[in-house]
Structures are given as C-alpha cells and as structure tokens.
Amino acid sequence: MNDTSTYKETLDQLLAKPSTLKQLSRTQLIQEILDNDEGVLTESGAVRTETGKYTGRSPKDKFIVKESETEDNIDWNAINQPIEEEVFLKLLDKVSSYLNTKEKVYVFNGYAGADAATQLKLSVINEMAWHNLFARTMFIRPETTEEGLNITPDFTIISAPHFKADPEVDGTKSETFIITSFKHKIILIGGTEYAGEMKKGIFGVMNYYLPDNDVMSMHCSANVGDNKDVALFFGLSGTGKTTLSADPQRKLIGDDEHGWNDNGVFNIEGGCYAKTIDLTREKEPQIYDAIRYGAILENVKVDDKGFPDYEDKSLTENTRAAYPIENIDNIILPSIAGHAKTIIFLTADAFGVLPPIAKLTKDQAMYHFLSGFTSKLAGTERGVTSPQPVFSTCFGSPFLPMHATVYANKLGELIDKHNVDVYLVNTGWTGGEYGVGSRMNLTHTRSMVRRAISGALKEVDYRTDEIFGLHIPSHVPGVPNNILMPRDAWVSAEAYDEKAQQLAVMFKENFKKFGERSAAIEEQGGFIYKGE
Known part of the structure; x- marks a missing residue:
C-alpha cells in the first residue's frame, strides 16, 4: 500500500x-x-497536567x-x-x-x-x-x-x-x-x-538534515557570557544540562537542542523542558521562577490550593516543566550566538569513580563524545526506576539517525578550528557507587563549571588518573580537595580500583560497536588502563 x-x-x-x-x-x-x-491552574498560573501511565519516552x-x-x-x-x-x-x-x-x-x-x-x-x-x-x-x-x-x-x-x-x-x-x-x-x-515525544521526534529529524548542511547538531544546552564566550553542556536527561546552563551570570541560548554552523551556535527550540523533582527557588531560582503563566507542569502533585509539591514523586521521578524561553529573564533573542569556547560533557556516573571535573584533550573529547557514558536516571524512560549505567552515543543516541562518527568527526573539526576547551564533569555519585556514595553537591559542580568557563582552570596544576588517563585539577577554589581525586573520596581505595577497572572494561567493550570507523579515535583518545 x-x-x-x-x-x-x-x-x-x-x-x-x-x-x-x-x-x-x-x-x-x-x-x-x-x-x-485536561488540567488545572496552579497558584503561579502554570497549567498542571498528567501524562497517564507513560511518564517518559x-x-x-x-x-x-x-x-x-x-x-x-x-x-x-x-x-x-x-x-x-x-x-x-x-x-x-x-x-x-x-x-x-x-x-x-x-x-x-x-x-x-x-x-x-x-x-x-x-x-x-x-x-x-x-x-x-x-x-x-x-x-x-x-x-x-x-x-x-x-x-x-x-x-x-x-x-x-x-x-x-x-x-x-x-x-x-x-x-x-x-x-x-x-x-x-x-x-x-x-x-x-507523554508530550516529550513530539520535541524529541523533531530533534531526530534535525539530526538527519543538519549534517547534510554542514551543521553540527547537538543534544546540549548553551549559554553565553558578557564577553560573548559561548559554553555548551552535553548530557542526557537529568544530568544537569538545564540546571547548569540556567546561570544568572550568563545569558541562556537554549536548554536542550542546538546547531553549530559557520556563524556560531543557535537554538533549535523556543522553550525549555526542565526536570522539577525536588525543585526549590534556593537551588534553581531561574527555573523555579520560570514556572508561571504559560508554563506546563507534568505529573507534579498540587494541593487543593494549587501549590505544587516538587518533592512528591508518587506519579514519577520524571516530573517536568515546559515553559517559553522568554520566561527566563537573562536570555539572548534571537537564540543565536558565536562559536563555542568551552564544552562541558555531563555524566551522571552511578559507579562513583569518575572525577567531578577533568580536562580533556581533543582526542579524549572525541572518545568520550562517542562513548557518551552516563546513567539513565529514574523516570526518564518507561521502566527506569533507579540509575542505570549506559553508553548513550554522543550524549544523545536515541535521537541520532546516522552513524555516530558523522557527529563525532564534525565535533573534532570544530574543537580544532575554534580552539575549544573541553571538560568532563561528573554530576553523579562520589565516595561510592549509587546506594553507597552520595550525589555530587550542586554548589560544588556550579563552582567548577563556572571556573572552567571563565578560563580559571587553564593554568592550574593537573594530575593524571592512572586508569582513565583523565587530567584532574589539583585544586578548585570552593571545592574540597578530597573529592577532586575520586579514589580519595572512597573509604576503600581497593574497592575504588575494582569498580574503576570494571568501568574501564565497559568503555572498551562499548567502543567495539563503532567498528573500524572509530579505530583512530580509540587509539588516540582511549584509556591508559589496559587490563581486561
């Protein structure tokens, strides 16, 4: 037919x-x-709705x-x-x-x-x-x-x-x-x-068309400083893209989907789609205040007076707010800026072995971009109820129609062309794996990210991790030194080594799926650890 x-x-x-x-x-x-x-009005003027039994993609x-x-x-x-x-x-x-x-x-x-x-x-x-x-x-x-x-x-x-x-x-x-x-x-x-299927469906379409127009399509948030210094934040849902890019000291370009062409970075969307679980004005003031008239709250419990309870996860952990980008005070419109100066790869490491921040070479950046290691967090997909380690190619594999090396090679070209600094930032666990360690402190993460974007981490001393080959700063102001080297944050160094080696092997096994097209990337940007 x-x-x-x-x-x-x-x-x-x-x-x-x-x-x-x-x-x-x-x-x-x-x-x-x-x-x-179909919904009710909340006290702030936002519409509150439910998505039925499907609360994720x-x-x-x-x-x-x-x-x-x-x-x-x-x-x-x-x-x-x-x-x-x-x-x-x-x-x-x-x-x-x-x-x-x-x-x-x-x-x-x-x-x-x-x-x-x-x-x-x-x-x-x-x-x-x-x-x-x-x-x-x-x-x-x-x-x-x-x-x-x-x-x-x-x-x-x-x-x-x-x-x-x-x-x-x-x-x-x-x-x-x-x-x-x-x-x-x-x-x-x-x-x-689940309304998110619409936006992610179009993102997949753009990921098909943009590379043919010599445009890098990216699952990332983006913001820009007063000096026109653009920063990109790559990561899966729940790793901090929206939270970390909504910085009162910088103007938001967009929170989830972007393109990068010869003129610079541009937003694909006209709104933001933020996770709201445990949201407070103190922790995330821009997002909290953006949830007002015209915004949509998904699966958030509200009381009989219309006040939302952001701690209630009885419907799902994947509670969401969709709001027009104009609901954020410090944005850039139209959502277009110059070329990126800093790239942040966000990983929610449920093993608790990756450092809170590490500087990557271009080759390492391409390796980690292809690997896309993180954790699926509770509620982002049907059936996910606790963090699950996953390799999501280019930090967005569900939305990439073409072979991953198409996107990785384009990113490598742009890093070279524009002399971009790239950092790996772990927003997951420290001091132990999920269930033992604790989630990274958001205040510490913000401090590290801001210093990376400002250039303050370019000249500090670095130590090289013996398993992953990552370059870890020896000191970041406002961040405890004992969490910078993740091995030091564990009670048992031997337990750390065992878990870190387990993850290193997973990286190597995952990379085999890319075949010969990625052999040079693995050779130049892979790990020091050679064990099996």
Missing part, C-alpha cells in the same frame, strides 16, 4: 473543518485545557520508515528501528480518520531552528489542547497569527494519544507508536500522552 491519497484527503478534510482550531493563543489554549478537563516503540529516502542513510540498530512503509501508511490512515471524528482538533504552525538558512517549518496536529500548548511552548513561535496560518510545513507531527494500536493488526510492538517518515515528512504518534 503506497497510495497516499486516502490519508491526504482525510487530513485535508480535518484541516478544513471549523472545529479544527488553528494558531490559538496561549490564553485560548489554556481555556481549552480547562474546559476539556517509549524508545522501544519508536521507528523510522524504511523507504527509498532512508534505506542507505540511517544507521539501523536497536534504537533506529525500521518499519515498513505499508505499516506506516495504514496507521496514518487510521489515525487521520480517528482525528476526523473528534469534536475538536488543535493545530500549531511554527519552526524548529533559529538559523534561518536551515530552519524547518512545522505543523503540529494534536488531539489534546495541552499537547498543542506544549508544541506552542517548545517550538519557535511565529511573530503573528497570520504568519503562522500561512506556513506551508516541511514536516508535520500528528499526535493522537488516545488512539491505541493493535500490535497484531497494526504491526507495532505495543499500543504505543512513534513513527518518522522522511519520505512523507510526518511524525506519527499514538498511544502515549
């Missing part, structure tokens, strides 16, 4: 219906959410259509799972017909990418009003309603959370599906109310 006329006719009918509400304002969407009983239910456009370009693997075009088109026809039966459907047109030359024009079709507000929040908004209505999309998201697939009939793995077709320029989502 390759005939697309059926779903196109159905979608055209849907978009022409008076009950299809297009380019609603923030206030109009909030009213729709309240009228539909569903990577096992995510597919890319294997078609002429993608067959030879996608790095097919357990993450980039292929699905046949016929399966996609049948589901697309079903979902289009399903949405045509709904009393109301919501449409937002906007953009992905602040760089005009590579900007993607988007249309987002939603069954739920709060999902449309999420799209309006997270993507780049047109300046006027008329501009939005006149957008002819390059890519369309169709999201029907209450449409559930039948795996035996529809060819999916479960009731949930997130399917991207590059031929038909559509992301089709069903069976899950």
Whole structure:
C-alpha cells in the first residue's frame, strides 16, 4: 500500500473543518485545557497536567520508515528501528480518520531552528489542547497569527494519544507508536500522552538534515557570557544540562537542542523542558521562577490550593516543566550566538569513580563524545526506576539517525578550528557507587563549571588518573580537595580500583560497536588502563 491519497484527503478534510482550531493563543489554549478537563491552574498560573501511565519516552516503540529516502542513510540498530512503509501508511490512515471524528482538533504552525538558512517549518496536529500548548511552548513561535496560518510545513507531527494500536493488526510492538517518515515528512504518534515525544521526534529529524548542511547538531544546552564566550553542556536527561546552563551570570541560548554552523551556535527550540523533582527557588531560582503563566507542569502533585509539591514523586521521578524561553529573564533573542569556547560533557556516573571535573584533550573529547557514558536516571524512560549505567552515543543516541562518527568527526573539526576547551564533569555519585556514595553537591559542580568557563582552570596544576588517563585539577577554589581525586573520596581505595577497572572494561567493550570507523579515535583518545 503506497497510495497516499486516502490519508491526504482525510487530513485535508480535518484541516478544513471549523472545529479544527488553528494558531490559538496561549490564553485560548489554556481555556481549552480547562474546559476539556485536561488540567488545572496552579497558584503561579502554570497549567498542571498528567501524562497517564507513560511518564517518559517509549524508545522501544519508536521507528523510522524504511523507504527509498532512508534505506542507505540511517544507521539501523536497536534504537533506529525500521518499519515498513505499508505499516506506516495504514496507521496514518487510521489515525487521520480517528482525528476526523473528534469534536475538536488543535493545530500549531511554527519552526524548529533559529538559523534561518536551515530552519524547518512545522505543523503540529494534536488531539489534546495541552499537547498543542506544549508544541506552542517548545517550538519557535511565529511573530503573528497570520504568519503562522500561512506556513506551508516541511514536516508535520500528528499526535493522537488516545488512539491505541493493535500490535497484531497494526504491526507495532505495543499500543504505543512513534513513527518518522522522511519520505512523507510526518511524525506519527499514538498511544502515549507523554508530550516529550513530539520535541524529541523533531530533534531526530534535525539530526538527519543538519549534517547534510554542514551543521553540527547537538543534544546540549548553551549559554553565553558578557564577553560573548559561548559554553555548551552535553548530557542526557537529568544530568544537569538545564540546571547548569540556567546561570544568572550568563545569558541562556537554549536548554536542550542546538546547531553549530559557520556563524556560531543557535537554538533549535523556543522553550525549555526542565526536570522539577525536588525543585526549590534556593537551588534553581531561574527555573523555579520560570514556572508561571504559560508554563506546563507534568505529573507534579498540587494541593487543593494549587501549590505544587516538587518533592512528591508518587506519579514519577520524571516530573517536568515546559515553559517559553522568554520566561527566563537573562536570555539572548534571537537564540543565536558565536562559536563555542568551552564544552562541558555531563555524566551522571552511578559507579562513583569518575572525577567531578577533568580536562580533556581533543582526542579524549572525541572518545568520550562517542562513548557518551552516563546513567539513565529514574523516570526518564518507561521502566527506569533507579540509575542505570549506559553508553548513550554522543550524549544523545536515541535521537541520532546516522552513524555516530558523522557527529563525532564534525565535533573534532570544530574543537580544532575554534580552539575549544573541553571538560568532563561528573554530576553523579562520589565516595561510592549509587546506594553507597552520595550525589555530587550542586554548589560544588556550579563552582567548577563556572571556573572552567571563565578560563580559571587553564593554568592550574593537573594530575593524571592512572586508569582513565583523565587530567584532574589539583585544586578548585570552593571545592574540597578530597573529592577532586575520586579514589580519595572512597573509604576503600581497593574497592575504588575494582569498580574503576570494571568501568574501564565497559568503555572498551562499548567502543567495539563503532567498528573500524572509530579505530583512530580509540587509539588516540582511549584509556591508559589496559587490563581486561
């Protein structure tokens, strides 16, 4: 079945219906959410919603259509799972017909990418009003309603959370599906109310298109100082990208997704999507104060007076806030800045053996970028209830359609070209592994990161770790010396050595998956430790 006329006719009918509400304002969407009983207003004016039983992404239910456009370009693997075009088109026809039966459907047109030359024009079709507000929040908004209505999309998201697939009939793995077709320029989502699938779906699309335009696509946050010194923060969800980039001393470019071209760094999004578990104004004032009118709180418990309880994790650890980037006071608009001067790789090491900060050579940077070692933290994906050590290639493997070396080699070129300083920062555990040691102190981490970005760590003395070959500063003002060398923070040095060697072997085993294309990177940037 390759005939697309059926779903196109159905979608055209849907978009022409008076009950299809297009380019609603923030206030109009909030009213729709309240009228539909999709959420409630909190005391700060934010909308509070729940995502049902799926409170994180569903990577096992995510597919890319294997078609002429993608067959030879996608790095097919357990993450980039292929699905046949016929399966996609049948589901697309079903979902289009399903949405045509709904009393109301919501449409937002906007953009992905602040760089005009590579900007993607988007249309987002939603069954739920709060999902449309999420799209309006997270993507780049047109300046006027008329501009939005006149957008002819390059890519369309169709999201029907209450449409559930039948795996035996529809060819999916479960009731949930997130399917991207590059031929038909559509992301089709069903069976899950987790709104983050929309933003990450478009990020995957940008990761496919940008490298072909000689642009580095990056799963990172970014900020810039008064001296136009741009810093990038790479890391998986929960490792500190949003928290550390929201610095009152620097202007935020964006908190999650960026591109880097010949002119500099630009934001792909128009909003921020922050974890809120244990959020306080004292620890993270910018994020706390950004959760106001126009923001969305996901799965956060609120009392009968509308006050959120950020410590309550009864629904999930992955409680979230989505808010327009303008809700942060010190931002740069448009979200474009110069070339990066400092790169921070954030890892939440659940083994507790990596140092809180280490300076990397370019070769080490490419090695650690390809490795992407961190931990999946509780709630970020379905089924993750405690930290799980994981190697997430380029600190974003769920969103990278092409072979990892495409992104790593481009990063290496940019580090060389712009003389970038690169640091590995562990926001995970110290003094022992998860369950024994303690989580890194956020105040200490902020202090180390600020000094790295300022250049204050360029001239300090460094010691070289005997297992990982990392260059660790002997002293950082405001940070206890005994945590800088992680072996010193453990009660038993022998226990540390055993756990560190275990991790080193895991690094080596993981790197084998990249094959010959990465042999030079491993040889030049790999570890001192040679044990097996």
